[in-house]
Amino acid sequence: AAAANGGRNGATHGGTAGEAAAAAALDERQRSSGAASSSGGGATPAAASQGLRLELRDVHFSYGPEGRQVVKGLSIEAAPGESIAIVGPSGSGKSTLLRLLVRLYDCNEGQVLLNGVDVRELRQVSLRAAVAVVPQDTVLFNDTVLHNVAYGAPGAPLSAVRAAASAAKLDAAIARMPAGWSTMVGERGLKLSGGEKQRVAIARAFLRRPRLLICDEATSALDTATERGIQASLRDLATGRTAVFVAHRLSTVQACDRIYVMSDGLVAEQGTHAELMAARGIYWDMWQLQRAEQALEAHLHPSDAQL
Numbered sequence: 001a002a003a004a005n006g007g008r009n010g011a012t013h014g015g016t017a018g019e020a021a022a023a024a025a026l027d028e029r030q031r032s033s034g035a036a037s038s039s040g041g042g043a044t045p046a047a048a049s050q051g052l053r054l055e056l057r058d059v060h061f062s063y064g065p066e067g068r069q070v071v072k073g074l075s076i077e078a079a080p081g082e083s084i085a086i087v088g089p090s091g092s093g094k095s096t097l098l099r100l101l102v103r104l105y106d107c108n109e110g111q112v113l114l115n116g117v118d119v120r121e122l123r124q125v126s127l128r129a130a131v132a133v134v135p136q137d138t139v140l141f142n143d144t145v146l147h148n149v150a151y152g153a154p155g156a157p158l159s160a161v162r163a164a165a166s167a168a169k170l171d172a173a174i175a176r177m178p179a180g181w182s183t184m185v186g187e188r189g190l191k192l193s194g195g196e197k198q199r200v201a202i203a204r205a206f207l208r209r210p211r212l213l214i215c216d217e218a219t220s221a222l223d224t225a226t227e228r229g230i231q232a233s234l235r236d237l238a239t240g241r242t243a244v245f246v247a248h249r250l251s252t253v254q255a256c257d258r259i260y261v262m263s264d265g266l267v268a269e270q271g272t273h274a275e276l277m278a279a280r281g282i283y284w285d286m287w288q289l290q291r292a293e294q295a296l297e298a299h300l301h302p303s304d305a306q307l
């Protein structure tokens, strides 16, 4: 939902002036460093690079003036090209953190920085061009599969749309559809499986070539083989970019450069999978719990465990 692009009607191959401006802004490569410091008009374009450096500095946030703080001095960072994971119990603030990254909300104190620039000083269009979100639930429009993949990157050439679908390993599914790329999908069209919908989201993200990728892991269960395939595609997508994975299943996060364990709006632990396991703290506890749940699941549904 965070990647919503406003005027859906423009999401064809015609391109929009806004997108062109974003592309131009991103190519500017921080030509002038004398950026306007106010959050008004002449804000700084996002710098062009392989991946963006992401930093949250002592971020505090509450949902309303009267509300309690749900983020209480959060500091995390990802160097260009790094993948980081955010894990933690339900209610610890993971989704809130994502909302702050894409500016659905702004923090009350502290800063969210991309390449050292406060996100409040970036043009919205520039931020949108730099960041892609693979959301928990992919929204499909009542349109062809072609336009569903191309959504978010209007004006992209057909060859790029096809390449993105191929990179997301969606092309085999499209080849099986009754009218191929012209098949209507969504509410009144062909219903896609959970895995196929996620691959549409991954293809959209490939097409947008973001410098910062944000993945909000789906909570809905996929079968083990599908889930492994999706995880492999997400790792492909994250290669060469900065990536933030919000994970509910710990198996997803082992390969990340650093894992942040959130607890009650704060980072309680951080490190690699091996470091956190050795520390035998919250992360280790979460693994024991997940293993016990998996063992129970295998006991209750033995046939699934063989997948």
Ligand code: ATP
Residues within 6 Å of the ligand: 063, 067, 070, 088, 089, 090, 091, 092, 093, 094, 095, 096, 097
């Ligand atoms: P989960 O794993 O269950 O998705 P989470 O770690 O993502 O949880 P958040 O959804 O960020 O946690 O919630 C953090 C806290 O903020 C919770 O106490 C939650 O009740 C509160 N909260 C979340 N969204 C809102 C909102 N829109 N308005 C007010 N409070 C909210």
